[in-house]
Amino acid sequence: MxxxxxxxxxxxxxxxxxxxxxxxxxxxxxxxxxxxxxxxxDEGASGATRWGMLINTAKCANGCSACVDACDKENGIDLLTKPEGQSDEMWNAQRPQWIRKVTLRDKQTGVVSNLPMMCQHCEKPPCVDVCPTTASFKRADGIVMVDRHLCIGCRYCMMACPYKARSFIHSDIAEQVVQAPRGKGCVESCNLCANRIDGGAATTACQDACAAQGHHAILFGDIKDPNSAISKALKTFESKQIRADLELNTGVRYTNV
Amino acid sequence: MAKMHYRELWCDSPRYWGGLALLGFIILLGMAATYYMEHNGHYVTGMSNQVVWGVPHVFALFLIVAASGALNVASIGSVFGGPMYKPLGRFSGLLAIGLLAGGLAVLVLDLGRPDRLIVAMTSYNFKSIFAWNVILYSGFFGIVAFYIWAMMDRRYGQPYYKPLGFAAFFWRLALTTGTGSIFGFLVAREAYDAAIMAPMFIIMSFSFGLAFFIITLMSAYWWAGRTIGDLRLAKLKNLLGVFVGAVLYFSAVYHLANLYVAQHDGVEMFILAGGNAYSSMFWLGHVVVGGVIPLFLLYSPAFAASRMAIASASVLVLLGGFFQMYVIVIGGQAFPMNIFPGKEVIASSFYDGVIASYSPTMAEIMLGISGIAIAMLLVAVAARMLHVLPENLEDPENPECA
The missing domain is CATH 1.20.5 (Single alpha-helices involved in coiled-coils or other helix-helix interfaces)
Incomplete structure (x- = not known):
């Protein structure tokens, strides 16, 4: 033309x-x-409650991964399969890990400790601050989680989280569980088994699994309720927040670390 | 005083359409790469839960930063009253819009869910720098479009020329502050979390934007067989030299300040003396290729009259700028976060305490390069349709009142 x-x-x-x-x-x-x-x-969570966790690292056994396995099962992470042709190393770097076992050695004293690491459910979560769409949010009861209808997959929360607690879904999902819907291209992390708690349960999957192994390293509960087991334990034992210097007031605390 | 005549960029057909076809082809490859990444998911990229932002972000941020800087030439003309720069204002605005569009295209197409762009536009978290940037970027398009109109429409636009010039200037400062603060406000990672990131990004934008401007201006005039005066080029060249020096200065202050903080020693040693790809990119890419060599080309008397030297220096500034951005974005993530201060990580299934590996895939690189092609295509088409480029840019007889 x-x-x-x-x-x-x-x-x-x-x-x-x-x-x-x-x-x-x-x-x-x-x-x-x-x-x-x-x-x-829309169903509200109550601000009179703040869910939290106390982890006794002295009881966390070396080589045990019961909490990780239970979390994977509860949240359908075990249903994910490595994409064809992907290397094991890359798959390990890309697959979601809501909770992971970490073994540490004190640089000064050489003391070795084990602990499970997951979303610390901060009172002032950096992931919530940076999320452009409010997909990353904190419930009134302190649980920090991702609204997967609003997540655009920008991964800014992953840049901001000081605990590396968030995972991005890198590939297609073939199977998933009803209580933990999952989508390629969105970010997710530990939500303290919100589905179980909202259904009236008093424990998380990881806590149950740890107890079943006889270790009892994980204690979950309402830290605002003075009569809860976790509140009493927090009053009795000296506990620490990881990266306390950031003053995020985490909901997950550790003893003997 | 001779009146400046602007005319559409006109050159013979094969040259123009050939250029457009090449750009179009690159964009097509970028689209194919996007489809491949979005269809399969990000597992086909080098990105992971360890390095969450990859090469597309490097390209996107590089273009966005350059976009705001490209507008500087117009700002010098209207805000600071530089007569030699005034005729270049329209093209400067156009280039700024083009670069921003290219950068944003890459940023959006690298999202996990680019189909949810409307969510980003309708559901805002006003505490998020990203959300602020959505507003700053859209506003930039609007303000600069009006600004170009005010420059082009001598009859109705003239009264708004100055106010819009000021508005665009302040907006662009805010925009780059926003882009720098994406990193500056990240307390989690040691490479970031520094207020100097924002001004450093501003000075980087001055340098990258002007380099882009010089290259595109020279290419456009070569394309259309028009002439640019030596004096005008010399002004641009000297300004570029100042900006390149300033970028090196800011980079030095940023790293020195970090070195002073014992907590940040690790990441600084990793970037500056790690003996890895990032330290090579820092010293060879950012400092030598993007700083020392361009400064030599721009200021050495041996190249005083060489247009080739100006063009080469500009290309090197862009290359060095790209490496600088790569080191900031990827290097900053590759260094492990200090989650457990005072402890050494013996075992972790999630690469705690280990330097993360990242190697970009071809698809990511193609998407990034197509961002540059999108910018250049927009500029080429708009310069062909609008009166943005002066018919000739010969030096005026009296440069002070051109």
């Missing part, structure tokens, strides 16, 4: 107009569908 004059081509304008309209619909439609999907899903 050759056009010698510089008069605008109206057909082209019409085409451009329609293209822009189609692109706009394609951009807006998923958002509208989301809003519809979210309708009526």
């Amino acid at each position: 050759s056009q010698k004059n510089d008069q605008p081509n109206m057909k082209r304008r019409e085409f451009l107009g329609k293209t822009i309209a189609a692109a706009s619909v394609a951009t807006i439609a998923p958002g509208v569908m989301l809003t519809v999907a979210r309708a009526g899903s």
Whole structure:
């Protein structure tokens, strides 16, 4: 097609107009569908409660991974499979890990300790501060989690979390469990088994598994309730926050570390 | 005083369409790379839960930073009253919009869920620098578009020229402060968490933006067979030299300040003397290629009249800037976070205490390069359609009142 004059081509304008309209619909439609999907899903958590955890590292056994296995099962992480052709090392770096076992040695004294590391459920969570869409949020009862309807997968929360507690879903999901919906391209982390707690349970999967092994290193409960076991333990034993220097007032505390 | 005439960028067809076709092809490859990454998920990239932002972020931030800097030429013309820069204002605004669009395209296409862009536009967390940036970036497009209009429409736009010039200048400062603060406000990682990140990003934007401006201006005039005067180029060249020096200065202060903090010794040794890819990129890429060599090319009397030297220096500034951004973004993540101060990690399934490995895949690199192509395509098309480039940029007889 050759056009010698510089008069605008109206057909082209019409085409451009329609293209822009189609692109706009394609951009807006998923958002509208989301809003519809979210309708009526609001149920409040109480601010009179603050869920927390106390971990006694002296009781955390070397080589035991019962808490990790239980978490993987509870949240369907064990259903994820390594994508074909991916190396083990890369898969380990990419697969979600809500809770992990870490073995530490004190640089000065040489004392070795084991502990489970997960989202510390900060009172002032950096992940919530940086999230552009409010997908990363803190419930009134102190549980920090991700609204996977709002997460756009920007991974800024992963940059901000001082505990490396967050995982991004790098590949397609073939199977998942009802209580822990999961989607490729979104971020997730430990939510203190919010589904169980909201259903009336008093323990998390990791705590149950640890107790079943006879270690009893994990104690979960309401730290605002003075009569709860965790509150009493916190009053009795000296406990620490990890990276206490950041003053995030974590909901997860450790003793003997 | 001769009136400045602006005309569409006109050059013979094969040259123009050939250039566009090449850019279009690169963009097509970038789109294919995006489809590949989004269809499979990010597992096909080098990114992981250890290094969460990869090469696409390096390209995106590099372009976004350069975008705000590209507007400087216009700002010098209108805010600081530099007569030699005034005729370049329209093109400066156009380039700024193009670079920002290219950078944002890469940023958005690297999201885990780019289809949820509307969520980012409708659900805001006003405490988040990212959310602020969404506003700052959109506002930048709007303000600069108006600014270009005020420069182009001599009849109706003239009264708004000055106020819009000031607004655009302050907006661009805010924008780069926002971009730098993405890192500056991250308390978790030792390489970041420094207020100097924001001003450092501003000075980086001055340098990268001007380098982009010089290269695109020279290419456009070569493309269209128009001429640029020596004096005008010499002004741009000297300014670039000052900016390159300033970037080195800020980089030095940033690293020296970090070295002073015992807690940050580890990350500084890793970047400055780690004997790894990041330390090579820092010294060879950022300092030598992006700083020392361009300074030599710009200020050595041997190259005083060489246009080749100006063009080469600008390209090197961009290359060095890219490496600098790579070291900041990827190097800062590769160094392990000090989650357990005073402790040594003996075992962890999640790479605690270990330097994270990252090697970018071809798809990531293609997406990043297509961001530059998007910027250049927008500029090439708009310069062909709008009166943004002066018909000639010969030096005025009296440079003080050109």
